[in-house]
Amino acid sequence: MKKVKSDLHLHSVLSPCGDLLITPGEIVKKAKEKNIEVLALTDHNSAENAEVFEYYCSENDILFIPAMEVETKEEIHILCYFSDLNTLKKWQSIVYEHLPGKDNDEDFFGPQIKCDFADEYKEKITQMLAGAVNLSLEETTKKVSELGGIAVPSHLDRKNSIISQLGFIPPDLDFKTVEISKNISLENALKKYPQLNNYQIIKNSDSHYLKDIKAYHYLYLDGLNFFEFKKALKMVDGRKIILI
Ligand SMILES: [Zn+2]
Ligand SMILES: [Zn+2]
Numbered sequence: 001m002k003k004v005k006s007d008l009h010l011h012s013v014l015s016p017c018g019d020l021l022i023t024p025g026e027i028v029k030k031a032k033e034k035n036i037e038v039l040a041l042t043d044h045n046s047a048e049n050a051e052v053f054e055y056y057c058s059e060n061d062i063l064f065i066p067a068m069e070v071e072t073k074e075e076i077h078i079l080c081y082f083s084d085l086n087t088l089k090k091w092q093s094i095v096y097e098h099l100p101g102k103d104n105d106e107d108f109f110g111p112q113i114k115c116d117f118a119d120e121y122k123e124k125i126t127q128m129l130a131g132a133v134n135l136s137l138e139e140t141t142k143k144v145s146e147l148g149g150i151a152v153p154s155h156l157d158r159k160n161s162i163i164s165q166l167g168f169i170p171p172d173l174d175f176k177t178v179e180i181s182k183n184i185s186l187e188n189a190l191k192k193y194p195q196l197n198n199y200q201i202i203k204n205s206d207s208h209y210l211k212d213i214k215a216y217h218y219l220y221l222d223g224l225n226f227f228e229f230k231k232a233l234k235m236v237d238g239r240k241i242i243l244i
Pocket of ligand 1: 077160
């Protein structure tokens, strides 16, 4: 089994309220410096920078996990991971059908920027990507799983989490892995939320700034591919995630 550093929750210039320097190419460069071998770009309700991000990952021998952080109707953030870019694009069209349908208020939120393969700004996405989409938590997890993907609830100790919004983790949704933020220790998280003892816990950087990119966990995998990654999230065949 191989032990690799990974960061599975990151935002680029496509996510409003981030730094304007956090482009796909710069993210990969920073991750490479930190010996990170598996990366997922999880912009809010969108994957417009995923293709360019995949290109930079493959140039740098990093395993690219197609992903998105979606905000459900209940204002819960969910990380969604998929096997390939086309499936992520299918998921993006479903999410886009359920966006609030407003224009982005650039002065308030900041611009939402799509980059090109030279890592330069290509265009601004004018439709507001931040905020809740009109899909329930249940609909979201069901559709992600129908596409062969896997869902992980984000930052359970913070706002916009399954715990802040519902007060508990619905057992029928069958999550195996849940995320805590980098601001809380595992010990304190388990003390504060004893229900987390039933889950594998993951921590990520949730970076909106290049300087914040860092690995907070190791993945134990037998080869670098999505199916091994999925096994680690599901804790199958000895694949697992251990916090650093
Ligand atoms: Zn979030
Ligand atoms: Zn996030």
